[in-house]
Amino acid sequence: MYRVRHSRNPDEEDPEEPPPEVDLHGRRPEDALRHLARELHGARLRRIGEVLVITGQGFGNALHKPILRGMVEKWLLGPDGARLGVVGFERTSRGGALLVRLAGSGAGG
Secondary structure, eight states: OOEEOOOOOTTSOOOSOOOOEEEOTTOOHHHHHHHHHHHHHHHHHTTOOEEEEEOOOSTTSTTOSOOHHHHHHHHHHSHHHHHTTEEEEEEEGGGTEEEEEETTSTTTO
16 A cells, blocks of 8 residues: 655755656656566666656646556556565655655665
């Protein structure tokens, strides 16, 4: 399950380096999932515990509804996400991104 994450206060100091980003903007759904799988696999090999997946808020399509985010969330919760070590995620950036936690790495497990 996921939880909604509120943006951090920019005045707070965070000694940790921000997680790497995977930007899925402008990609077709099938391409977005292939790209995400490659990036999560690479992050896991580098023992990175969190990855910020940018899906956008969904206002750029004709329906003005988030299509990509829901598809990515479902994929992360399914067998492909589990195979790549996804242990959870949370929405961030006003719903335009997902902070994905990976198993067997620093912050993810």
